[in-house]
Amino acid sequence: MTSTHPISAQLSPISFTSVDPCRAPGWGQVRELVNGTATGNVPGFALSAGGLELSAGFLSDPQEHPNTDTVLLFTEGDPVWVFYGDDLRYLAVQEQGDLLSIRRGTPYAVSTGFDRGATGYVVRSDEYLFADTVVRSDLREVAQRHAAARRKNPSRTRSVNGSCTVVPFDSVDPVLTPQGHRIRPLVDDPSGVGISVGGLEVPAWFLAKAHMHPRTDVIVLVVDCGEEGALTLHGEHLEHDAVQYRGDLLPIKKGRKYAHTVQNLSPDKSIRAYEFRSQPTVLIDNPQIPELQPTATERGRAALERLHGADAVAAHLAQPPAQRAAQAASPTPPAHGAAPRVNLAQPGTDTGRRSAKTPTTSPVAGSPRRHQFIAGEWRDGSMDKVLVDRNPYDGTTVAEFRIAGVDDIDDAYRAAARARLEWDRINPYAKRTVFERAVRYVEEHEDAIVEIIVDELGGTRLKAMFEIGLVLNMLKEAATFPLRMEGRILPSPIDDKENRVYREPVGVVGVISPFNFPFFLSMKSVAPALGAGNGVVLKPHEDSPITGGTLIAEIFEAAGLPAGLLNVVVTEIPAIGDAFLEHPAPRVISFTGSSAVGRHVAEVAVRHFKKPLLELGGNSAMIVLADADIDLAVDAAAFSRFTHQGQICMSANRILVHREVCEEFTAKFVAKAKSLQVGDPRDAETILGPLINQRQTAALAAQVEQSIAEGATVALRGEVNGNLFGPTVLTDVTTAMSVMQQEMFGPVACLIPFDTEDEAIDIANDTDFGLSGAVHTRRLEHGVEIAKRLHTGMVHINDTTIHDEPIVPFGGEKQSGFGRLNGDRSLDEFTTLKWISVHRGRRQFPY
Secondary structure (H helix, E strand, C coil), X not given: CCCCCCCCCCCCCECHHHCCEEEECCCEEEEEEECCCCCCCXXXXXXXXXXXXXXXXXXXXXXXXXXXXXXXEEEEECCEEEEECCCCCEEEEECCCCEEEECCCCCEEEECCCCCCEEEEEEECCCCCCCCCXXXXXXXXXXXXXXXXXXXXXXXXXXXXXXXXEECHHHCCCEECCCCCEEEEEECCCCCCCCEEEEEEECCCCCCCCECCCCCCEEXXXXXXXXXXXXXXXXXXCCEEEEECCCCEEEEXXXXXXXXXXXXXXXXXXXXXXXXXXXXXCCCCCCECHHHHHHXXXXXXXXXXXXXXXXXXXHHHCCCHHHHHHHHCCCCCCCCCCCCCECCCCCCCECCCCCCCCCCCCHHHHCCCCCEEECCEEECCCCCCEEEEECCXXXXXXXXXXXXXXXXXXXXXXXXXXXXXXXXXXXXHHHHHHHHHHHHHHXXXXXXXXXXXXXXXXXXXXHHHHHHHHHHHHHHHHCCHHHHCCCEEECCCCCCEEEEEEEEECCEEEEECCCCCHHHXXXXXXXXXXXXXXXXXXXXXXXXXXXXXXXXXXXXXXXXXXCCCEEECCCCHXXXXXXXXXXXXXCEEEEECCHHHHHHHHHHHHHCCCEEEXXXXXXXXXXXXXXCCHHHHHHHHHHHHHHHHHCCCXXXXXXXEEHHHHHHHHHHHHHHHHHCCECCCCCCCCCECECCCHHHHHHHHHHHHHHHHCCCEEEECCCEECCEECCEEEECCCCCCHHHHCCCCCCEEEEEEECCHHHHHHHHHCCCEECCEEEECCCHHHHHHHHHCCCCCCCEECCCCCCCCCCCCECCEECCEECCEXXXXXXXXXXXXXXXXXXXXXXXXXX
């Protein structure tokens, strides 16, 4: 059974099919969309909601709720018959879109005909969906007789008045609220049921006024809207956003100073929605927040402009209100507009309400988060210094962050430690669903993520798609971790004794990620650590705070991860020193970066009895034997050296070529390098974009000059323009040159000839690094034997040096790292084993 999104400071729309059906008293199966007993929820929310999929010929058990009021709404399928009263003598016939309120203590049973069945919702005035359900078995035969009679003569079916009232959407005239909404008080009786329901009609391009509900919990259900959806801005400063589509629920919790406002993003279609409230009347507890109105208007209008263009929005909003309302009026939408059509013969089957490219959050989400993400809240850092995140290609500002200080680090780790205890209580299948939703989020936002990678990192579109593919595979692998926390029972040499070995999370994990592949290399530790049951604090590199940090927070926030389990702190080392490493909360520090910094990270971690996981620099060698397929080897070498401008730890720094084929290889490799387009990473034809910053560019240029001074020959000299560094090829490189011992983080290839295989192996091993490598030969098993002699963590035969797969152990030797990640190895690194023995007899002691 999957869990719903958490009801927390950040609102998360809940689609009908995002939660798996589960067994439910009286109904057979219900989707627990909003339920305090579902582990993803925060207790104390005064409403609960379930998704109903009733097959043709369905009859529920007669039931009643002694202390809880209920509202039923069906949005798809045939009319539904509800028998109610002490002996089920009364009948209510619900058409699509009708509401039926059932007072507490009233027995009732729900039945469908034999045609299509029905899909809808049940909303209860309690945080627990099933806690107050009493199945009335004594009325089962009565319900069966009534249902059989109605099915026999369905044309004669009509409502028989009693205490419950069927309310069609259009049967109540709308009232204009102070916020500018037209709302129909459909269920609104101060002396009646403990739930009130308003029918919302929001015209196209509507900009609402900011308001809140200080004492009332609310669930907004959108039953009809344009394909652009309905935007809700919310939070202390309207800094958060969520978009609902047809059938989505949005729970809004009271008491958190929610300031939410619903915007209609469609250019030509009104929104029709229901607002369920945890009080008997609709039109109270709606104070406006005037100071937030400029923000509401600005952000709402910005969202419209992103979708429809500034000119079109300006022209529409310039019209008189009456004319805008007339243009916005659309034909009355069909009443069934809420839930996606579901195959009732196979409950839980989603027929596809959205395409893979339909966003699940607002267009506002396309603008990067410029805050820390701590304890489930987006907030500024506590330091005065501002970190400016720049586009490495043109120097424009991508974002600005007030950086985090030591107190923020402490808050983040404490939040992770608290949330980890809650995460531990969640059903493993519910945890898996969070990762599945994260996968969907990345897939649906692929285009926007590509743009972020291009703008912030200078990555080409090819690189961006490559990185996103790696992230998706890692998320899918991490989704299996909650179901792989297996223990063992081991025998004992002592009679009547049982040895149990439990696999447990380490607790909290600190992750420090680099700038080169930050989306993937952050996710590579974050997702498995979360999947293994840990809390996580992530510190991205200062050159990639969005792609390596806040983007990941936004993905998991949208996926329904409990607030505080993942925290992101954007800062600089001078501001925090070693506070991130020394804090007592994390038991594992996962670091990806240079070997020099990694050495310091390991020293501090071990000094504080923490386990360091290190993925460090490389100086990888590709060996091309005399019998290699030269064209294949040239293509593989170019990919190994020039992908993402050579800014990959696995890049082939050294290309060793047998002297018999060195001339042919060099000519073809130089020609290949010359053909690679250098320039604007937004251009789909560009292969090499900019290096990450001017410091890296200058350092690489200095390495080239030093190599030339030491005797290297320049076969190709790439132009340097700003942070653009053209492909450069050095030949006649010898083992005596300093470049042979350095990691060159850029598009500079060193070609080294060799005469024997033993010589090639000695050259490849003559380095302090040992991350990756490749061997090209037509004799595959001979290539494997050479690979076994290379002192690296990974070697690839007839392929590139750049590889990472989700279930294969990844890691380096020597100064390239410590530990292994991916698959079972990640599970081992982010968990610990506990031995608990049980003696079932009476132990005899020697004294």
